[in-house]
Amino acid sequence: MTESKGGVVIPFILVTLIWSSTWIVIRDQLAAVPPSWSVCYRFLLGGIGMGLFALARRVPLRLPPEGLVFAALLGLAQFVLNFNFVYRAEHYLTSGVVATVYAMLLIPNSLLAWIAFRQPVSRGFAVGSMIAISGIALLLLKEYRAAPVSPQAVLLGVALSVAGLLSASAANVMQGMEIARRLPMASVLTWAMLIGSAIDAVYACVTVGPPVVEWRAGYLLGIAWLGIAGSVVTFPLYFGLIQRMGAGRAAYSSVLIPVIAMLISTLVESYRWTTLASLGALLAVMGMVVALRTKSA
Template sequence: MTGGTLAPQSTRVAILVPFAIVTLIWGSTWLVIRDQLGTVPPSWSVSYRFLVAGIAMTIYAAARGESLRLPPRGWLFAAAIGLSQFCLNFNFVYRAEAHITSGLVAVVFALLLVPNAVLAWLFLGQRMGRQLVVGSLIAMAGVALLFLHEARSGARGPHETLVGIGITLLATLSASAANVLQATGTAKRYPMMPTLALAMLMGAAMDAVVALLLTGTPVMEWRIGYVAGIVYLGLFGSAIAFPLYFGVLRVIGPAKAAYASVIVPVIAMLLSTLFEGYRWSLLAAAGGVLTAIGLVIALRARRPPR
């Protein structure tokens, strides 16, 4: 500790490497989610995704010798994560992409930084230092430029755009609640892998209930692309990415961890350039550069004392 501040743990290799892996994986998932829409109702696709993820996490926890036997409070905590992160969040995300482009959903979701910082301050007492605030403002200016570009290029009209943005904001709030829960002392009382396995399995069950109520009996599409997408989203986008992300979050806090969602739109657009013929405008390029600059400034910020 020097000068009343704590060293920025977010610049350590042990944090930067998983952070980079998570952003790369989640930057690619938006394209895959887009392909999931169509024949199968969104809630069933989400349920299949987290069923695959939950099974994978269970096998991994068992291989590590970790049991899924948690005390009642542990089950309640896992259920809260399952509801907020793996049910509400993703049901909103998948439905939002039916109204607006995946790029615009990714851009709006970058606003996760704001509720994460506010909720971490309210419930965890984590203050935002001056450098983190400056980095956040620069990054959000970049996100605003990306948003403006995507909104201008949207061809579905203002009503559909507003509906999609509203649904994405609900997803953001749900994800933020789960993020802050993972940063609490309660989360650290239980082993992460078994807790996440249970949360994903319970989330998949909740998604199935939602699907039954909204769309009826299960629907499956046996197209190779769809099945491969479920496997990719379940294994890479969930079973690998979430443990890495929550591990980082527990060290650097929800505000800084939310920068994964800030840089993800840039990665999503880079991948879209390669696979969808996405064309960068001056606005989009400027937004991408500002976002990257803000990310570097914020991640190098020292944590102020409480």
């Protein structure tokens, strides 16, 4: 990272710490409210908060037609598909394991950036990625063997996690487009979150019926944390890192997030470490570090 510390390191640390905590909060959101409604509430609050932030900074919220189309596509990928997949994946897998699958974000980000923008992918990066995938496979094998429900449910959780991962990666790489650099990020994110929450609401109405709200304090505080800290604070920082560093390098935070998330899962969800799981986590982190070092070079 050659950028100034204030411009890169501080946002990187904030994004990593906040997003590490959001995985366990998402888990708590699954008790009584259908996932699509929880996602809708999160990004409705996030969109309002982002809009207020833009107004406070005197950033115009009005976008040209092509800007609204871009925001809508970004909202569909990031705030509809990605999070609907994530919330459902946590029905079947612990939050730490889902976060560990998301540690592979560096891989599709770099590959899609190579396809779209011809950013190079080295042999060392490919080797590191394969090591990481092997580690993730061992973690998931442990989940498959110890599944409290059916092993098929674990496979479904994995499939949902991967679908969410690819949706998030598509949204990440969109930040490398010329239009993303030309438009005010706060305005784009405001509309992306609001349009995304509207699509979430329509989908929820069609699939599960009218809005459901759990008035439990933990649920409401969770929505507030996810909507403000986990969305309004982090997404501008993270997408700013993508535009400055590239989608592959910005995803280095995904190396650290699952480590912290797995520790939280151990404390809160009583995740039990086995030799297989420990080896898998070690390989996943080692592989990502190898890929990181190679990409940095």
